[in-house]
Amino acid sequence: MASAGAGVVGSYLGYALQRAFLGEDQSQAKLKATHTRAARRVAEEMKSLRGAAMKIGQALSLQTGSLPDETLAEFATLQMSAPPMHPSLTRVQFRRSMGAEPEQVFEKFTLEPFAAASLGQVHRAVTREGERVAVKIQYPGIRESIENDFKIFRAVFRPAQTTGHVPAAALDEVQQQILAEVNYEREGENIEYFRKHLAPLSFVEVPQFLPSYSADKVLTMTFMRGKHLPEFLDERPSQKLRDELGARLFELFYFQLLRVGSLHADPNWGNYLFSNSATIALIDFGCAKHLLPESVAYLRSVFLYPGSTHSADFTHLLEKYYAQLGKRLLPATRRALIRFADNFYRLVYLPGLQPVKPFDFGNKSFLETYLAEAKNLFRTKGVLPELIFMVRAEMGLYQTLHRLKARVPTSRIVRTYL
């Protein structure tokens, strides 16, 4: 990471020196090229580190509006790629976990992975029963590398912890969730949980977990078909298809929040597969957030709040929730939350009962508003660890809807589940 940092500083220093001699157009072109070079260097380093560093890069790649487009393009390569393990190491990991070679366990096994992500890589295989499956094999020592990465992050974030902007509990929550993703037995339980609870949504496909073909570092599930978002968009889907898919993604999010009380919480585009019939397949269940009943009740009370956000009643709802979580709602946080509701949520989700036009997520300005309000809220030190992953999933949803340029009847969908 240090060498990547030095390289990035070098790039920008080089740009700064040249800028004195360039015209405006050349200067802008040079700046874009510098962004690309710097981002590529950081992305390559994050890929080689895998683990938590790569997850942070993946999260950053979804930050449309907060980072230059060239940077986002490079970080987007982190969504589904990390340097894979070479075949000998893959075999060793598999054998140590399953007690046998892949060819002894499966009828067929492809040694070259078809996807390599932050914590493991995925192989195609066929079981003895003839079922086509995806087999995820974890990288060696990944748990320890995450723990080491977080020691560094905590040191980096110490000033923000001291001022209260990033409470230690928030970093604990993030670290716990990422470490939980390393537990493939837990992920198997998550798959079974979401397969059961998302069954009412006919457009959502959840794979089947195969415990007899899985172990602590090997996870096998049925093979899901579809295209990742970039590949799906490359085929230039119609606006109708984009709108339908957008509405379904939106419905999936609110169904999970308001009916199930749990979220498939990693919005990384590598975790979704889309089809031309607007079905959505979920493929990574490492990050699942089970909300407290108090959180679900709070969200149900504030979503599409019919009255004024400046009312005593609305304030009472906010104060009550914070108190339930053992926190005091600071006046600055209260003001920031109300501002957030007025400037963003009332824009995207109109509370009234009258029919309204679908919200057009294609216009980038809503994202800029969201980021501005989120930054404002962050400055008030009102971050609640309980909602970190929900906010991350929400942000990921908006980013995806923006890429899809989907037009979604937001309030109608939310009202269905309130």
Add this chain to the structure above:
Amino acid sequence: MIAKKPRMGKSNSRTVAGVRKPRRTTARKQRPATRRAVQKQRIRERIVKAALTLFQTQGFEAATTKAIARKARIAEGTVFNYFSSKEDIALYFFEEEVDHAMKSVRDNPRLRKAPLAEKLFALVNSQLEYLAPYERFIGTALIHAMKPHSALGPFSHRAMELRHRYLRFVEELIEESLPRKRNPLGFVASEVFWVYYLGVLLYWLYDTSPAKQHTLAFLDRSLNIGVEMFKAGKR
């Protein structure tokens, strides 16, 4: 009497039609197996197995040839028909280990076209898996090797011969991936690899992670970086 035409120097068996064949370091030559030879080999293996058990449970220093003989259910004098000392037994074990590792790489068809980092990984991993049941013994053997005049020490004739054979094999693997013309520092590469291997062995001995996952991760990362640095140094 017709004078024989003098031979114009030894023929180069590695050159065929002007093309130099890659040399192949092989395991030590085994004699054809007569019944007596098979019987002797069985006894040798019994002695080695008994010795390794005692090295592992009692430690290398504490194990005696008397105890080894008793464990192997043979007379102490018989042990000395096969091995001159317990260091001799240990060296035999390490020679078997190296032979096994080289064979596992050479006999694996999947490795023939594999990149250098993977071949080296397979070699080192094969060695560590062979040594794994005797981890405690390896630690004490390394300490014993540090003693002056130790037969296990790096300057003993047999240890040097073993090391040379191993490093020749590593040079072959490097040569297969980076031909000598582009590899002027080839001889240094294998020596550097030896130091690296000793470092990995120490790391492995100190690794308390479940299933030695840290060592695997270290091997994976360091070999990739090392080979890239080596290739970059070539340019």
